[in-house]
Amino acid sequence: MGIDKENDIWKITAEIFRPSMRGSEEGSSGGGVPERQVWIAQGQDYTLLGALRDMALKVPRRVYISHTSAILIGEEVGRQGLLEFLDLWERDAEARIITNILVCRKKAEDVLIGSQGSLEKSVGLELAGLRRFSPVNGRSIVLNVHEFATLLEAKGADPFTGVVELRAVPMVPKTGGKSLGFSTGAKEIETKETTMALRLKGLALFRDDKLVGFAEPTEARGILTLQGKIANTILHVQATADESRKDNTVALEVFRLKKQIKAEEKEGQPVLTAKITAEMGLAEQAYRGDLMQADDYLFLEKQAATVIRNEAEQAIQLAKSLGVDPFGFGEVIRRQNKKLWQQLEKNWPEALQDMEISIDTQAKVRRSALTAVSPREKS
Amino acid sequence: MRGFWQRLFRRQQINPKVNSDTPIQEVIPLLSTTSYPDQLSVAVAMIKEILGNSDDLVIREIKIEGTALAIAFIEDLTDKKLIKVLLESLLLKRPLVKQAGVNLASNIEHWKEMGVPLGEVTTISNMGELITGLLNGDTCLMADGWSQALLVDTKGWEKRAISEPQTSVVVRGSREGFVENIRTNIALIRRRLRHPNLRVESLVVGDVTNTCVFVVYVDGIANNKLVAEVQERIKRIKIDGVLEGHYLEAMIEDNRFSPFPQVWSTERPDSVVADLLEGRVAILTDGTPFVLTVPLQFAMLLQSPEDYYQRWVLSLFLRPFRYLGLVISAFLPALYVAITTYHQEMLPTSLLVSILMQRERIPYPAVVEALVMQITFEILLEAGARLPRALGQAIGIVGALVIGDAAVRAGLVSPAMVIVVAATAIASFAFPSFDLTNTVRLLRIPLILMAAALGLFGLFSGLILILIHLVNLRSFGTPYLQGMAPFSLAEQKDYLFRGPWWIMRTRPKLGGQDNITRQASHQGPTPQEMSGGEALIARIVQRIKRKTTGCYQRPRTRQKPIKTDWDETSRRESTKSETFTLDIAFLGAAYFSDVFTRLLGSTRDKRISGRLFFGYRQRK
Numbered sequence: 001m002g003i004d005k006e007n008d009i010w011k012i013t014a015e016i017f018r019p020s021m022r023g024s025e026e027g028s029s030g031g032g033v034p035e036r037q038v039w040i041a042q043g044q045d046y047t048l049l050g051a052l053r054d055m056a057l058k059v060p061r062r063v064y065i066s067h068t069s070a071i072l073i074g075e076e077v078g079r080q081g082l083l084e085f086l087d088l089w090e091r092d093a094e095a096r097i098i099t100n101i102l103v104c105r106k107k108a109e110d111v112l113i114g115s116q117g118s119l120e121k122s123v124g125l126e127l128a129g130l131r132r133f134s135p136v137n138g139r140s141i142v143l144n145v146h147e148f149a150t151l152l153e154a155k156g157a158d159p160f161t162g163v164v165e166l167r168a169v170p171m172v173p174k175t176g177g178k179s180l181g182f183s184t185g186a187k188e189i190e191t192k193e194t195t196m197a198l199r200l201k202g203l204a205l206f207r208d209d210k211l212v213g214f215a216e217p218t219e220a221r222g223i224l225t226l227q228g229k230i231a232n233t234i235l236h237v238q239a240t241a242d243e244s245r246k247d248n249t250v251a252l253e254v255f256r257l258k259k260q261i262k263a264e265e266k267e268g269q270p271v272l273t274a275k276i277t278a279e280m281g282l283a284e285q286a287y288r289g290d291l292m293q294a295d296d297y298l299f300l301e302k303q304a305a306t307v308i309r310n311e312a313e314q315a316i317q318l319a320k321s322l323g324v325d326p327f328g329f330g331e332v333i334r335r336q337n338k339k340l341w342q343q344l345e346k347n348w349p350e351a352l353q354d355m356e357i358s359i360d361t362q363a364k365v366r367r368s369a370l371t372a373v374s375p376r377e378k379s
Numbered sequence: 380m381r382g383f384w385q386r387l388f389r390r391q392q393i394n395p396k397v398n399s400d401t402p403i404q405e406v407i408p409l410l411s412t413t414s415y416p417d418q419l420s421v422a423v424a425m426i427k428e429i430l431g432n433s434d435d436l437v438i439r440e441i442k443i444e445g446t447a448l449a450i451a452f453i454e455d456l457t458d459k460k461l462i463k464v465l466l467e468s469l470l471l472k473r474p475l476v477k478q479a480g481v482n483l484a485s486n487i488e489h490w491k492e493m494g495v496p497l498g499e500v501t502t503i504s505n506m507g508e509l510i511t512g513l514l515n516g517d518t519c520l521m522a523d524g525w526s527q528a529l530l531v532d533t534k535g536w537e538k539r540a541i542s543e544p545q546t547s548v549v550v551r552g553s554r555e556g557f558v559e560n561i562r563t564n565i566a567l568i569r570r571r572l573r574h575p576n577l578r579v580e581s582l583v584v585g586d587v588t589n590t591c592v593f594v595v596y597v598d599g600i601a602n603n604k605l606v607a608e609v610q611e612r613i614k615r616i617k618i619d620g621v622l623e624g625h626y627l628e629a630m631i632e633d634n635r636f637s638p639f640p641q642v643w644s645t646e647r648p649d650s651v652v653a654d655l656l657e658g659r660v661a662i663l664t665d666g667t668p669f670v671l672t673v674p675l676q677f678a679m680l681l682q683s684p685e686d687y688y689q690r691w692v693l694s695l696f697l698r699p700f701r702y703l704g705l706v707i708s709a710f711l712p713a714l715y716v717a718i719t720t721y722h723q724e725m726l727p728t729s730l731l732v733s734i735l736m737q738r739e740r741i742p743y744p745a746v747v748e749a750l751v752m753q754i755t756f757e758i759l760l761e762a763g764a765r766l767p768r769a770l771g772q773a774i775g776i777v778g779a780l781v782i783g784d785a786a787v788r789a790g791l792v793s794p795a796m797v798i799v800v801a802a803t804a805i806a807s808f809a810f811p812s813f814d815l816t817n818t819v820r821l822l823r824i825p826l827i828l829m830a831a832a833l834g835l836f837g838l839f840s841g842l843i844l845i846l847i848h849l850v851n852l853r854s855f856g857t858p859y860l861q862g863m864a865p866f867s868l869a870e871q872k873d874y875l876f877r878g879p880w881w882i883m884r885t886r887p888k889l890g891g892q893d894n895i896t897r898q899a900s901h902q903g904p905t906p907q908e909m910s911g912g913e914a915l916i917a918r919i920v921q922r923i924k925r926k927t928t929g930c931y932q933r934p935r936t937r938q939k940p941i942k943t944d945w946d947e948t949s950r951r952e953s954t955k956s957e958t959f960t961l962d963i964a965f966l967g968a969a970y971f972s973d974v975f976t977r978l979l980g981s982t983r984d985k986r987i988s989g990r991l992f993f994g995y996r997q998r999k
Contacts (some may be wrong), residue, residue, distance in 0.1 A: 067724065
């Protein structure tokens with residue numbers, strides 16, 4: 001379901017699942033074109049619920065919102081604030097707070113209508129899948145209404161969520177000829193066809209319920225690092241100090257990341273210390289050589305620590321410039337130093353801008369997956 | 380011509396109390412008031428008249444030493460061999476009797492004492508008893524001038540052999556099932572329960588069928604009041620015929636409108652004996668292989684005899700599945716209807732999508748679909764149950780094709796509904812008791828309707844109604860849910876789970892049993908129990924062993940663990956005095972062994988004893 005707003009009029013674009021077998025059958029006979037098995041309905045009114053009800057005049061079945069898998073928020077709506085939407089979604093008996101919430105650049109309508117589908121039968125199912133499996137990347141995240149609202153309600157934290165956008169991706173080419181039949185003659189591919197598919201890209205940052213800016217993937221990873229929400233991510237670091245080498249890259253898979261944030265008071269000024277402990281494994285080695293020595297590991301660890309610290313610092317920089325606190329630093333202060341928080345509470349996210357935040361990163365390379373040396377070394 | 384004479388005879392001889400206008404229920408009571416006539420010819424005529432000169436009535440008249448005798452019996456109810464024995468004794472062995480100096484003459488007492496070479500002989504003095512005896516297969520011996528007659532037990536008729544019961548089949552356990560003959564059935568019980576306290580009380584129910592009913596219980600376990608109540612309730616029954624135990628069941632159960640059975644019925648003698656041992660009362664009815672036991676508790680409906688014949692871990696593991704099956708078979712269709720109709724949000728999205736896709740073509744709401752399937756299934760079940768075996772397969776194929784496949788293809792029902800109904804059907808056959816299966820069948824459709832009307836709220840209202848009913852229900856005064864409501868921790872050993880036999884020390888509490896303990900405690904294999912003196916010696920031996928070899932073994936007993944913590948650190952205050960006396964004893968033992976070994980002069984042993992002694996002193 002997408003939400004947009006034009007001149008005070010809410011416009012809801014809903015993707016309604018069409019539960020017939022026909023869709024998938026057509027899809028399979030259409031030469032591998034992934035067809036969305038949905039019906040797009042739109043409703044407009046001065047309020048959100050009104051817009052939902054407006055759809056009743058256009059859809060021959062009951063529009064049942066419990067199973068809404070995701071809400072796409074148009075950028076314009078985001079900038080004006082999500083309060084109306086959150087109010088409706090928490091108040092309504094049918095709506096569920098486990099619905100995912102995502103932000104679109106520009107209009108939600110365009111994403112929802114424009115997507116041509118990929119593996120799943122609907123955008124909703126795709127987004128549900130992205131929520132489940134995107135955490136192995138660590139550069140974006142999908143929050144649901146409940147998580148979003150929890151961050152919103154916390155005084156010392158600002159909400160954020162993933163950004164979804166459309167991009168053209170290549171598609172399995174249609175073979176020539178009218179009938180697919182059983183002809184096996186290979187025809188030349190004449191045109192390279194593309195289809196519009198979804199992807200997650202970075203985070204949308206909110207100040208209270210209002211969208212204020214976007215974080216690019218690397219900054220997003222910094223934010224998620226400081227939030228402790230990284231399940232798994234890949235870091236690229238130099239294999240050795242020798243920068244002249246071309247094959248000087250190693251991928252480290254972070255599989256355990258912990259953060260510990262301490263709020264202290266130094267001469268009346270709050271000082272935050274974030275201690276990040278990351279455990280990782282050597283996951284891929286482009287470097288042609290042995291990296292199994294303790295010194296190599298120490299070098300990799302040092303590099304990884306630097307990468308993580310840099311990203312976290314970038315993220316803090318971005319947050320400071322936007323005047324938001326997606327890290328929940330305010331909550332940390334409130335929990336650890338109540339008096340200090342009472343002073344800072346009134347102008348919280350701004351106070352963050354002047355705050356000294358030191359980041360202490362520790363990285364540990366624990367193992368090298370299933371093999372110790374690369375295949376080249378073996379032979 | 381013969382009829383004419385008979386009619387003439389009847390007018391002259393028959394007691395006017397009984398005639399063709401007498402209500403059939405009163406025939407035997409009236410006959411009981413009719414005394415046996417002195418004249419043999421009158422008696423014979425009366426028997427013939429009363430039995431309507433039936434074709435199977437045999438009356439053999441003989442004459443011995445001038446006395447006219449007659450034996451009467453019904454041909455197919457008597458054992459031919461026994462009749463032969465009787466006739467031989469009457470006709471052929473007379474000279475032998477005479478040689479032995481026995482003069483039977485016409486004295487009935489002599490005849491009873493010495494004249495009849497068969498087991499059970501009773502004297503009767505009225506026609507009621509005579510006729511009943513004949514109808515039971517006895518033979519009546521009459522003589523001219525006797526004011527009474529002798530009834531000789533010659534029962535014997537064609538009966539089915541004991542075979543494996545059709546219901547509650549077990550893999551491990553007795554293969555014997557009850558048969559239609561009540562005598563065989565009581566024998567099956569007695570063979571399993573050889574105790575003088577097994578009581579069998581005979582009653583006759585049914586004014587026309589005169590069915591024999593036995594009330595069986597173990598005196599000393601069953602509550603006397605329960606036994607009296609059972610007899611009272613059975614005696615109260617006034618009915619023309621009892622062809623099966625259910626005739627009685629329907630008349631004696633506490634709540635006549637309940638869908639739940641309140642009287643347990645089984646074909647298995649071992650199951651009946653188990654019930655008797657629990658203090659229940661069994662009711663045997665002639666003519667049916669099903670024996671009733673009361674009181675019935677709900678838990679019994681989910682207990683299979685096999686539970687007790689196999690390893691307890693398996694029973695403990697399997698029984699909860701029966702309860703799960705009960706829940707599934709009663710509630711699954713209703714739950715499906717409720718959730719797909721009212722609570723779609725409770726399903727995972729992908730499941731909802733798949734159900735929706737299946738239901739896209741179905742013209743009816745889920746409730747109609749569920750009812751159609753349920754009714755079809757019930758009809759199929761009914762057809763299968765009554766059909767001759769040869770046609771059963773055809774029904775199976777038609778059922779599978781029509782319900783399983785064609786109905787789905789035709790778009791009448793969705794595949795999900797077929798799965799639900801199939802799961803329900805399978806689950807409903809997971810109980811050992813067919814009675815419960817039928818109960819659940821009865822409850823299912825109302826539950827579906829309630830779920831269709833009010834969703835989960837309706838379903839749970841139905842559940843609560845059922846629970847209220849169950850809590851209120853009693854079987855012969857014992858709560859139906861005894862063990863759960865009222866809750867009893869002791870009874871959890873055999874409710875949802877089945878505990879091992881050595882845990883089931885007490886019988887289930889039915890209220891007021893005389894003897895609640897079933898077995899001794901702690902019956903696991905343990906080393907022999909030691910007396911105090913033996914234990915002391917054992918301890919000393921232990922200590923010596925420990926001192927000499929450096930290791931010691933804890934004496935293993937279960938009933939009274941001997942305090943063997945010699946370690947200073949683990950010695951508790953409360954055992955101080957005991958260990959002190961032990962120390963004294965040990966000192967004495969060590970001293971004596973020391974002296975003894977010195978006397979023997981073995982240096983090696985001296986060393987050992989010395990180490991023993993000083994080792995102890997040093998520790999002090």
